[in-house]
Amino acid sequence: MKRSARPSRREFLSAAVLAGFLITGCKPTGGGDTAGGPIKVGEFASLTGSEAAFGNASHNGTALAVEEINKAGGVLGRPIELLTEDNQSKQGESVTIVKKFLSRDGVVAVLGEVASGRSLEAAPVCQEARIPMISPSSTNPKVTEVGDHVFRVCFIDPFQGGLLADFARRTLKARRVAVLADVAAPYSTGLAEYFQKAFVAAGGEVVAEQKYASKDKDFRAQLTAIKAAEPDALFVPGYYTEAGLIVAQARQLGITLPIFGGDGWEAPELIQIAGQALENTFYSTHYSSEAADPKVQAFVKAYQARYDGQTPDAMAALGYDSAMVLAEAIRRAGSTEPSKLRDALAATRDFPCVTGKTTLDAGRNASKSAVILTVKDGKFKYVETIQP
Numbered sequence: 539m540k541r542s543a544r545p546s547r548r549e550f551l552s553a554a555v556l557a558g559f560l561i562t563g564c565k566p567t568g569g570g571d572t573a574g575g576p577i578k579v580g581e582f583a584s585l586t587g588s589e590a591a592f593g594n595a596s597h598n599g600t601a602l603a604v605e606e607i608n609k610a611g612g613v614l615g616r617p618i619e620l621l622t623e624d625n626q627s628k629q630g631e632s633v634t635i636v637k638k639f640l641s642r643d644g645v646v647a648v649l650g651e652v653a654s655g656r657s658l659e660a661a662p663v664c665q666e667a668r669i670p671m672i673s674p675s676s677t678n679p680k681v682t683e684v685g686d687h688v689f690r691v692c693f694i695d696p697f698q699g700g701l702l703a704d705f706a707r708r709t710l711k712a713r714r715v716a717v718l719a720d721v722a723a724p725y726s727t728g729l730a731e732y733f734q735k736a737f738v739a740a741g742g743e744v745v746a747e748q749k750y751a752s753k754d755k756d757f758r759a760q761l762t763a764i765k766a767a768e769p770d771a772l773f774v775p776g777y778y779t780e781a782g783l784i785v786a787q788a789r790q791l792g793i794t795l796p797i798f799g800g801d802g803w804e805a806p807e808l809i810q811i812a813g814q815a816l817e818n819t820f821y822s823t824h825y826s827s828e829a830a831d832p833k834v835q836a837f838v839k840a841y842q843a844r845y846d847g848q849t850p851d852a853m854a855a856l857g858y859d860s861a862m863v864l865a866e867a868i869r870r871a872g873s874t875e876p877s878k879l880r881d882a883l884a885a886t887r888d889f890p891c892v893t894g895k896t897t898l899d900a901g902r903n904a905s906k907s908a909v910i911l912t913v914k915d916g917k918f919k920y921v922e923t924i925q926p
Contacts, residue, residue, distance in 0.1 A: 547635045576619035577612070577874055579604075579864065580639030582650040582660060587627025588753060588779055591805035592853050596674050597622060599857030600649060602844050607861070611881040613868045618861075621645065625656060632660040640667045646874040647672065649860050652853055653777075654678035654725040670880050672864055674856040675824070677801065682902045687876075689883050689902040691859045691891065692824055693926070695725070698800055699732025701908055701924045702773070702822055707740055708822075709794050709910075709922070711771035718747035718760055718784060720776045723752055729775035729800050745769050750780065757784050758791065764798045765793050777802040782811025789815040796820065803853045809916055815914035824852040825893040826909045826920040837892045851918075852893070859891040 550727040584593030589694050601620060610615045621643055625631035632651060639645045640663070648664050648671040651657045657676035665685035673681055673690040677698055678747055682688045702779040706712045715737060720726035735743050746767035748760035761784070764772060772788065774781050774797060781803050788797060796818050803821040812819075827838050837858060839849035850858075866889055868874060871882035886898040910921040 545566070548736045556679075556853060558787075561770075576617050577868065578612075578619050578621060578643055578645045580636065580643060580645040580648045580649070580650075582625050582632050582639075582656075583622060584627040584652065584656070585622075585624035587685050588624075588918045589627045589653055589777060591778065591807045593624075593627070593792050594851035594867045595805070595908075596652050596691060596857035597849050598845055599841070599850060599854035599859075600674070600861045602841060602854075603858045603861035603865075605844075606840070607865050614872070614874075616635045618865065620861075625651070627653075627656075628653070630659065631784050632656045632923040633663055636660040636663045636671075640664075640669060645669070646868075646876065647879065649674065649857075649864065649865055651676060653723075654681055654728070655723060657681045658684070658724065661685070662663055664688060665895060667892075668876050669879075670864075670883055672860045672878065674882070675801065675853055676725075678724050679903070680724070680728075686878055686884075686902070689898060691863050691893070691896055691904050692801075693906055694903050695729045695800075697926055698822055698908065699729055699734075700736040701742060702729075702733050702798065702800065702908055703736035703742070703824070705741055705820070705924070706737060706771055706773070710771050710798070712742065712796070713919070714743050714767075714769045715746045715771050715773055716748070716764040716767055716769040717744055717752065717773045718748045718757070718764065718913075719774075720752055720780060721749045723777065725800075725802060726776045730773070731772060733775065750776075750784075751807055752777070752780065753892065754780060755783060761788050761793060765791060769795065771796040771798060773797075774799045775802065776807040778808040780810070785812045785819055786815045801852060806851070809913065809918075813916070820910055820912045820921065822908050822910055822924075824906075824908065825855045825909060826918075827851070827918045829909075834892055855892040859893055859896065862891065863896060871924070 583597045583906045604620045623635040654676040657673045661684035675692045677695045679694045721732040741859050746764045798820040801823045804823045867882040871878040889896045896904050907925045
């Protein structure tokens, strides 16, 4: 499986798939939509840097959705213009980008981000401006708690932590588990907390808790301590960049037990980093490209045709779904006026998405199923589906 295609230089400036880059000067904060012209939507994503695989996959899915919407006539008779900016996976960049979207570009909504930490940076800006923001795949519950203009189309970590605890007990038959979490990532610490609560409540025991920080390269000290605790399985709720190294180094130290994680593992780079060491590893995510659902297979076919045969991962699917949910809300609102659009988004019920039927609950979170994947012979393989 290849790395997700990177946007061209033009796409870094604007992923407007119908007409190219269009800047019409400064506009009032949150209210710059011009009736009759393109509907401008801002997207901030980690297109370069440590989580670039996430950002590029999500962007590719989003751009594909916008292309399809525009080919079908747009929304309310108007094309969508997607303005995409790269936050370089850096802290603080997302705020700058979103402020520009609102004050200069006059977007009607914002899409982003994959990483919970960067969504938490941008969400207060959108909330203050009363402009809807939809995260495709930030699972930390704090993201939508920022305010009533912040939404997501993915499940949240209390659900993900619980399903992983159940998977560890039921499928892996683990009673004693070690946890190795990233103290620098809200996603990782949050998922670790929800997993541990659910696992202990079900009668399991956490026999070791070790920490690392994003961009660390050497995990041997933590893994040695974990090995000494003799767990039945190891839970690593981190991102693929560190998770791959952790798995590889664990196997080098003779740790052969099952290692599992959350949707932060979802990237082709995981296999590039860890290779054969990924045998007997598992992670939860939002969909499987192997699903027989006609909607899934139509999406996979379209994505492969658009991106040189690459198979879309869950980040691509959620990026696609975020744009489709937004477009449907604009249709139902009959307007791009922020308050009407916000209300239409909040009323989303059983909308058919690639990642499953999507209903946004009172907390503006998506209630939907999850899947467990494993790695066999260097490829991601479906294991099971877990319902909410």
